[in-house]
Amino acid sequence: MNKLVLAYFLIIINNINCRTEEDEGVKYANRCEVCKILAVELENRLEETGKSHDVIETGYAVDDVKPKKKKEYKKSELRLVESLEGICEKILEYNIHKERTDSTRFAKGMSQTFQALHGLVDKGVKVELGIPYELWDKPSAEITNMKTQCETMLEQNEGDIEDWYFNLQGKVPLKHYLCADRVLDEEESSCLSEKLKGDNGKNVKKNKSEL
Template sequence: MSRFVILVVCGIVCTLCGRLQADDYLLEEPTSCEVCKYFVNELQDRLDETGKSKEILRTGHGLDPKKRKKIAYKTSELRLVDAMEGICERILQYNVHKERKGSLRFAKGRSETIETLQGLVAKGVKVDLGIPYDLWDEPSVEVTLMKKQCERMLEEYEDTIEDWYFNKQSSKDLLSYLCKENVLNKTNQACLAEQWTGKEKKYDDTDDDAVVESKKKRKGKKKKKKAPKSESSDAKAANKDEL
């Protein structure tokens, strides 16, 4: 690996590690808006998954099928119970993408910063984040807090969710009914409209390009300084004639 490549890699590592460590000092606890937003995301996903079933349930007792009521699983209470079971455990699948703004910092999958650093580690570059490498993918403090708040929200608003499921879902979406109308006040709903498009980042990608460009300029200056002074071919030929 050339000295220039090493300098560039070191510059990138220092930049990324610096961002992570700086952000680690600023613990941003999940807001009630963020908790409600991602709770609804997960619950709606589960309802969408279970809503595909065409199973027919039979309720009541007795051997006579005529005395037992038929209920479509899709509209049954059992479907809602199945959807809500372990719903907050799914929050632990999220990671904090510290390079993103607002509520968008919570997303599934590895963050771009961690992906880049893990790629460098795979190439043999030593990266020190202050925590063991095998803990890089463990749920962060923010995600753990969001899971706990999710559990409290589920317990507190279970009746509201049931009311929506049985009476309101044909006229209102869950995000509007639960978060906007019941959980959050009107001044704390901004995060609900935030959508990831790829541009909502804290850091401009040109920052990393600037690191590489800076290294290139330094390398160019060093070459100019070290370039030896050589005589022109004409001057050498003239010296030979004189001899």
């Protein structure tokens, strides 16, 4: 093999090794995006469970001499445990909105791109995406990767979340306490302030998952 051919093959191998996720049309979530959505989903879940006025009993009563302790469910550890259960599974309800460039690209609801493509299919237009039509609405690589990142981040920061839950819930937003102050470096936290905007530059009506 002469030197010219060898150099050619080395260039090809180097280009393959240097290909990034963007080259493949995929851009995975960064730590800021993962933490932001984890915080939003957990606060949403706590808002739901916080509506309960149930009272739970703890401890063991012996011959009814020593009564069990009673505690409001919304202030209990049980509420936190139940709220955290499956929280990262909620990310599978998200879609990637590739028409957006910031953290709002991860949001619930069908993206404008896929709305348009489904519209074409409904009109009888043949659309080839390289994947079967029945897989169009399945979680994308970006979404499944974000779920995995969420599970790791949750496992690594359960203590901080517990501290916030018992001491600062309702006083400090979780995305500030957990993400800005503990998980992220200052240069990583820019996505925390990003919000979905309309064409006129004003915030449009949105659900909390897009904050």
